[in-house]
Amino acid sequence: MPARDEITYFGAGPASLPTTVLQNASSAILNFQNTGLGLAEHSHRSALSHGILASTESSLRTLLSIPEDYTVLFMQGGGTTQFSAVVYNLLGYWARMDYVVTGGWSQKGSEEARRLFGEEKVNVVTDSRKVFGRYCGIEEEKGWKRTEGEERVFTYYCDNETVDGVEFPGFPRSLEGGVVVADMSSNILSRRVDVSKFHVIFAGAQKNIGITGLTIVVLKSSILQIQPTPGTLRALGLPVPPVMMSYPSLAKHNSLYNTLPIFDVWIAGEVMKELVAAGGLAKQEEVANRKAERLYAALGRAPGIFKVVPLEGARSRMNICVRAHPAELEGVFLRGAEERGLLGLKGHRSVGGIRISNYNSITEASVDKLVQYIDEFVQKNA
Amino acid sequence: MPARDEITYFGAGPASLPTTVLQNASSAILNFQNTGLGLAEHSHRSALSHGILASTESSLRTLLSIPEDYTVLFMQGGGTTQFSAVVYNLLGYWARMDYVVTGGWSQKGSEEARRLFGEEKVNVVTDSRKVFGRYCGIEEEKGWKRTEGEERVFTYYCDNETVDGVEFPGFPRSLEGGVVVADMSSNILSRRVDVSKFHVIFAGAQKNIGITGLTIVVLKSSILQIQPTPGTLRALGLPVPPVMMSYPSLAKHNSLYNTLPIFDVWIAGEVMKELVAAGGLAKQEEVANRKAERLYAALGRAPGIFKVVPLEGARSRMNICVRAHPAELEGVFLRGAEERGLLGLKGHRSVGGIRISNYNSITEASVDKLVQYIDEFVQKNA
Numbered sequence: 013m014p015a016r017d018e019i020t021y022f023g024a025g026p027a028s029l030p031t032t033v034l035q036n037a038s039s040a041i042l043n044f045q046n047t048g049l050g051l052a053e054h055s056h057r058s059a060l061s062h063g064i065l066a067s068t069e070s071s072l073r074t075l076l077s078i079p080e081d082y083t084v085l086f087m088q089g090g091g092t093t094q095f096s097a098v099v100y101n102l103l104g105y106w107a108r109m110d111y112v113v114t115g116g117w118s119q120k121g122s123e124e125a126r127r128l129f130g131e132e133k134v135n136v137v138t139d140s141r142k143v144f145g146r147y148c149g150i151e152e153e154k155g156w157k158r159t160e161g162e163e164r165v166f167t168y169y170c171d172n173e174t175v176d177g178v179e180f181p182g183f184p185r186s187l188e189g190g191v192v193v194a195d196m197s198s199n200i201l202s203r204r205v206d207v208s209k210f211h212v213i214f215a216g217a218q219k220n221i222g223i224t225g226l227t228i229v230v231l232k233s234s235i236l237q238i239q240p241t242p243g244t245l246r247a248l249g250l251p252v253p254p255v256m257m258s259y260p261s262l263a264k265h266n267s268l269y270n271t272l273p274i275f276d277v278w279i280a281g282e283v284m285k286e287l288v289a290a291g292g293l294a295k296q297e298e299v300a301n302r303k304a305e306r307l308y309a310a311l312g313r314a315p316g317i318f319k320v321v322p323l324e325g326a327r328s329r330m331n332i333c334v335r336a337h338p339a340e341l342e343g344v345f346l347r348g349a350e351e352r353g354l355l356g357l358k359g360h361r362s363v364g365g366i367r368i369s370n371y372n373s374i375t376e377a378s379v380d381k382l383v384q385y386i387d388e389f390v391q392k393n394a
Numbered sequence: 395m396p397a398r399d400e401i402t403y404f405g406a407g408p409a410s411l412p413t414t415v416l417q418n419a420s421s422a423i424l425n426f427q428n429t430g431l432g433l434a435e436h437s438h439r440s441a442l443s444h445g446i447l448a449s450t451e452s453s454l455r456t457l458l459s460i461p462e463d464y465t466v467l468f469m470q471g472g473g474t475t476q477f478s479a480v481v482y483n484l485l486g487y488w489a490r491m492d493y494v495v496t497g498g499w500s501q502k503g504s505e506e507a508r509r510l511f512g513e514e515k516v517n518v519v520t521d522s523r524k525v526f527g528r529y530c531g532i533e534e535e536k537g538w539k540r541t542e543g544e545e546r547v548f549t550y551y552c553d554n555e556t557v558d559g560v561e562f563p564g565f566p567r568s569l570e571g572g573v574v575v576a577d578m579s580s581n582i583l584s585r586r587v588d589v590s591k592f593h594v595i596f597a598g599a600q601k602n603i604g605i606t607g608l609t610i611v612v613l614k615s616s617i618l619q620i621q622p623t624p625g626t627l628r629a630l631g632l633p634v635p636p637v638m639m640s641y642p643s644l645a646k647h648n649s650l651y652n653t654l655p656i657f658d659v660w661i662a663g664e665v666m667k668e669l670v671a672a673g674g675l676a677k678q679e680e681v682a683n684r685k686a687e688r689l690y691a692a693l694g695r696a697p698g699i700f701k702v703v704p705l706e707g708a709r710s711r712m713n714i715c716v717r718a719h720p721a722e723l724e725g726v727f728l729r730g731a732e733e734r735g736l737l738g739l740k741g742h743r744s745v746g747g748i749r750i751s752n753y754n755s756i757t758e759a760s761v762d763k764l765v766q767y768i769d770e771f772v773q774k775n776a
Contacts, residue, residue, distance in 0.1 A: 014428070014429070014430030015425070015430060016424070016425055016430055016431070016432075018430060019430040019431065021431050021435060023435070023437055025653065026434060026435050026436065026437060026438065026653065026656075027435065028431065028435045029432065029434070029435060031424075034423055034424045034432050035424060037423050037424075038420045038421065038423050038424045039420065041416055041419050041420050041423060042398070042413075042416045042417060042419075042420045043397070043398055046396070047396070048396030048397060048398055048400060048401040048735070049398070049401065049403055049410065049737075050398075050411065050416050052408060052411070052600075052605040052606065053403060053405070053408050053409065053410050053411060053605075054408065055405055055408060055738070056408065056606070057743070088470045088471045088472070088475075088607065089470045089471050089475075089638050089652075090470070090638075090652045090653050091652070092637065092638055092651065092652035093470075093471075093636065093638045093652075095636075095637070096636030096637060096638065097636070100636070124636075124637055127624050127634060127637065128624070128633075128634050128636065130628060216653065218653055223434040223435075223655070223657065224434065224438070224653045224654065224655040224656070224657070225470065225607040225655035225657075225658060242509050242510070246512060249631070251510075251633025251634065252509060252510050252633065254475065254477075254478030254479070254482070254506070254510065254636065254639065255474065255477070255478060255506055255509065256471050256472075256474055256475045256478065257636065269474065270471075270472045270473070270474035270475075271407065271408065271472050271598065271600055271606045272606065273605070273606040273607035273655075273658075274408075274606070275605065275606070275607075276607065276655075353430070355431075356437070361439070
């Protein structure tokens with residue numbers, strides 16, 4: 013029967029949350045701010061809920077330095093809902109989609125675009141599986157096959173591939189000045205981002221932001237103006253987005269088109285307040301980099317046992333994917349880790365292996381414990 | 395600083411929850427079943443989460459006596475998401491939609507169908523606003539104008555109109571044997587339902603089931619077989635549903651196509667377990683009827699002051715909508731109620747007045763308190 017501080021959960025999402033936030037949540041769900049009512053019982057249209065929405069948005073704007081001409085939406089349905097929403101909302105105005113496929117999630121995004129609109133609308137700019145045989149790197153941009161001769165194109169990429177451990181080291185240079193959509197579900201709030209380079213950024217909350225059920229969308233407000241009406245879309249032979257995926261409808265209602273899970277918004281707000289107080293994303297970036305470096309260094313000390321899956325230059329700071337050799341050692345490693353309270357280290361079911369998720373809530377002390385375990389494991393099995 | 399037991403919240407949703415459930419939730423969110431991890435941190439693909447899903451589904455099946463050839467889906471996005479999902483999923487096979495409009499929510503459902511597919515696909519069978527001047531009753535079925543000469547029609551209605559306080563007393567007789575979709579967001583689990591009469595039943599959780607963030611869909615499994623492929627839909631000129639709204643995709647993945655908020659599912663499960671233990675829906679129906687009768691009786695004792703908005707025969711047991719005369723008395727009534735800890739009695743912002751939401755979590759003792767207050771208020775203002 014472990015207490016919270018006896019274990020560390022390195023799962024990829026839902027991820028662990030700061031204990032302080034969960035302690036507050038534990039009280040909030042029963043009786044919020046001495047109102048006699050739990051937070052999940054309060055009306056989403058109450059002044060209290062409006063305050064939570066405003067304060068969470070404000071923290072997000074502070075953390076990401078979101079420009080004034082950007083809108084923040086709180087939505088439901090996770091990143092997968094945004095795979096569809098983004099396309100529905102952009103494809104009326106933009107006529108083509110360029111997908112940068114560097115892992116399982118960008119692949120799923122492109123698959124959904126194809127499913128909704130047909131093969132011919134989707135251009136795959138690069139597919140790491142074709143370039144490297146599997147999702148383990150990012151092709152050099154000069155090899156990318158972007159749509160040419162058509163101005164109305166948007167480009168979609170996934171900034172951090174949770175399953176494959178592949179992360180863009182920074183904004184892709186060749187996309188500068190273009191219309192860019194990014195899935196940042198698993199690395200948002202872990203480093204500074206120049207939001208002005210993007211038209212849409214989205215992220216499911218359950219990794220670095222909060223709990224499952226909330227999705228954050230940051231978009232250039234001008235997008236809201238150019239979306240065609242349902243009638244025009246139909247005349248163009250394009251499907252109308254469901255109202256709950258229509259960015260203009262949600263923006264018009266300040267994300268309250270229907271009942272929003274305010275409890276989830278509040279948790280995200282609490283997490284963000286802690287990040288702001290701790291020094292914002294510059295600090296978070298510094299800590300995340302340091303933690304990732306220590307982990308990669310520990311794995312690198314035993315190249316005979318551990319093999320990091322992604323290539324250098326594309327290795328994620330958030331999800332460290334590694335295989336052990338011989339393969340039987342993986343089970344031994346995972347069991348030994350569990351005995352020490354180091355949990356959630358199993359790779360995604362689609363790829364196997366070991367995955368260390370290194371989100372904001374993982375403390376440096378926890379990383380030290382894991383590094384120590386890795387070192388001991390290597391000594392024992394060398 | 396009221397304790398939970400000093401107030402009763404009669405809000406229409408998010409609604410109040412049993413204190414026992416929230417006490418368990420308060421502990422579950424911090425350290426679930428002594429795992430050292432909060433429930434919202436546990437993987438949705440863990441054995442623990444699978445157990446929660448299975449047990450919640452099992453309680454729901456018990457409560458509603460769901461036939462074996464029906465599928466239960468747990469989704470995100472609330473009832474409004476289902477306005478779109480239902481149409482996307484049914485309109486490939488069924489060619490026309492009949493909407494029974496008895497209040498604001500069925501009106502919104504029909505509006506979304508029109509928005510997505512165009513005017514010509516939607517037939518309004520009856521519109522209470524046209525029949526009665528406002529949403530306050532249900533037209534006799536012999537006056538309904540159903541689509542004729544077309545076999546592939548489904549009919550949509552809202553079993554209980556939360557905003558207007560209009561509820562169907564039972565299944566509409568003229569729809570027997572047809573393909574019927576019902577929004578039961580605000581009266582599900584408050585009475586027995588013959589599920590076999592419906593092709594789809596959906597309900598947002600935040601009234602009688604649990605907290606915001608979860609939506610329950612119960613559907614005839616045969617629907618999953620007849621939905622055309624994306625290619626066929628496109629060839630028919632019909633839009634493909636977003637994958638998160640595709641019933642077949644969700645069913646295939648046991649509602650885990652993407653990350654589902656298991657915490658919300660667990661809360662629903664806890665609520666349902668209590669209902670099962672308390673005698674199931676027969677008991678709940680008996681209690682709900684008794685509570686509603688007491689409230690309507692109290693209001694009826696002062697016809698000079700209180701005027702129930704809906705007509706007899708269509709009055710909701712769940713949302714009791716009433717106006718006070720003279721209108722200034724409404725504010726006086728609401729302030730006096732608040733002083734006694736009787737909260738959430740304000741009517742929906744679109745219609746005003748007073749609304750008493752009488753969901754399962756409202757105890758008979760709380761209803762007695764409110765009835766006593768109504769009686770005293772009447773005596774004072776007669």
